[in-house]
């Protein structure tokens with residue numbers, strides 16, 4: 107199956123109670139919502155669209171990747187950075203309050219039991235969000251999870267303990283050299299790719315700035331590694347109606363792919379991230 | 382039993398709630414969230430003769446209680462609509478209103494001609510907000526003569542209900558509304574979006590790739606009501622109110638001001654099941670206000 111064929115068929119709108127809300131660093135937060143239906147019907151790479159205010163300010167919902175999910179306990183988590191009005195409001199909600207959540211939305215990362223021995227996840231900054239959920243699923247399928255994770259400076263790393271507890275092999279980079287490799291995560295991937303995985307039996311999963319994913323796509327192509335990327339765009343609706351969330355398709359004639367409906371996960375060859 | 386039905390000419394709607402063009406896809410997108418059969422009707426995304434990919438991105442930006450869009454009439458084109466989208470719509474127990482546009486008068490006529498052979502369409506909504514290529518990009522809808530010409534030519538080739546959708550980007554709406562009525566329009570829907578713009582103060586760049594876009598959402602509701610009020614004074618054909626409607630009370634405001642039905646636009650983005658909620662709440666509004674038939678509030682504005 108291509109990511110396109112897996113787009114979700116079932117989606118719900120629910121008032122969900124906040125089980126916990128934690129500040130992990132000055133601007134990064136994690137919220138856990140009670141929502142058994144969502145927890146039992148979602149896969150890594152999908153997202154939810156949250157109404158952060160009951161008024162018209164801000165008007166649109168805000169999209170977030172599913173960061174961590176427990177089917178057994180019936181909760182889902184998001185991990186987010188405060189960048190503007192909506193995320194600021196979200197960070198101020200407390201345990202016991204309820205928010206309107208729409209989801210699961212979009213398609214998901216594809217895991218192939220047939221050929222995969224390992225899965226290489228490459229995260230830039232908050233692009234780490236979906237990879238805790240993905241790591242758990244890879245492990246369940248007895249596929250070795252490998253994480254490349256780059257940030258600007260060491261204090262921005264999140265969830266390193268959780269990845270360590272799961273036994274995920276982790277490669278870190280910081281732009282200022284405060285922890286791990288000094289430089290871009292894509293350079294570290296390029297350095298290590300020959301050692302870490304059997305290329306015929308792996309898939310690369312990427313989430314982060316478009317420039318990072320564009321570079322990774324080239325590395326993956328050069329090494330004949332399959333590569334799936336998760337994209338972010340502005341979204342007014344999240345359900346394929348507004349046509350505001352397009353990215354350029356990789357095709358001769360100008361055309362667009364819509365991230366909320368046809369994505370957010372694409373195989374790198376489907377899209378053109380060059381500008 | 383509360384009667385929510387209303388009539389647009391000889392088209393009977395089970396309730397006054399229609400979806401606004403460009404905010405409800407081709408209907409199917411919303412089937413997980415709304416029982417489409419409960420709607421008064423579905424107005425589809427504007428169709429043009431040929432498929433259009435639309436404008437470059439960013440095409441949308443959030444503004445105070447509203448949003449700007451410059452989608453650029455991205456659509457599948459009339460052929461693919463008939464083969465791929467209409468069969469789903471035609472099976473529904475609701476009225477299907479196909480919104481159409483063209484870049485020349487002839488193109489409007491040709492789109493309707495193509496649709497005339499297809500079954501399952503109850504009405505056309507004519508989007509006259511397209512830039513008129515021949516006349517140098519000015520909107521058709523800002524010119525009463527051309528609005529009348531398009532309406533007349535379409536009326537000649539169809540027995541289906543013809544609704545003309547007006548732009549608010551004019552000083553006075555009355556001459557255009559009158560022109561559409563005289564040319565034979567069965568109804569008028571108003572309004573399309575207001576031209577607007579947003580700038581990023583840090584990068585100094587416009588927030589939309591096409592610089593200007595159309596403003597919609599709660600921000601435009603008072604403006605839309607005023608335009609409806611003006612149109613209601615001069616025409617006798619049914620009016621369909623559009624602009625910033627978020628809930629059943631907003632619907633009542635539009636109907637009291639003169640709308641026979643309304644279209645819900647941007648609200649669908651905020652809550653994809655909003656139309657169903659509004660229909661339920663409209664019944665509750667009637668119960669609370671001791672109204673048996675929603676029709677009875679149309680044009681009942683009380684002015685001292």
Ligand SMILES: Cc1cc2nc3c(=O)[nH]c(=O)nc-3n(C[C@H](O)[C@H](O)[C@H](O)COP(=O)(O)OP(=O)(O)OC[C@H]3O[C@@H](n4cnc5c(N)ncnc54)[C@H](O)[C@@H]3O)c2cc1C
Pocket residue numbers: 153164168169170171172184185186187188189190191192193194232235236337338339340341370
């Ligand atoms: C599918 C998807 C999954 C996402 N997952 C996560 C996640 O797991 N964690 C997380 O922290 N964020 C995630 N995001 C991004 C998140 O939705 C935005 O950060 C959030 O909507 C910003 O809202 P705000 O009101 O705080 O910012 P605003 O006040 O709306 O904007 C603040 C600034 O951020 C920019 N901005 C807003 N939204 C985006 C966006 N989508 N992409 C790029 N720039 C943007 C604006 O242009 C502006 O400069 C995701 C986005 C998408 C589309």
Ligand SMILES: Cc1cc2nc3c(=O)[nH]c(=O)nc-3n(C[C@H](O)[C@H](O)[C@H](O)COP(=O)(O)O)c2cc1C
Pocket residue numbers: 348349401402403404426427450452454480508546572573574596597598599601623624625626644645646647648
């Ligand atoms: C993203 C978007 C796309 C739209 N596309 C169309 C369109 O294709 N044709 C049309 O006649 N109106 C279009 N409209 C205008 C709406 O149908 C409606 O007239 C307008 O948004 C005002 O209503 P609202 O405030 O409830 O959204 C569009 C509006 C939005 C927000």
Ligand code: FES
Pocket residue numbers: 340341342343344345346347348349350351364365366367
């Ligand atoms: S966000 Fe509206 S179409 Fe994707």
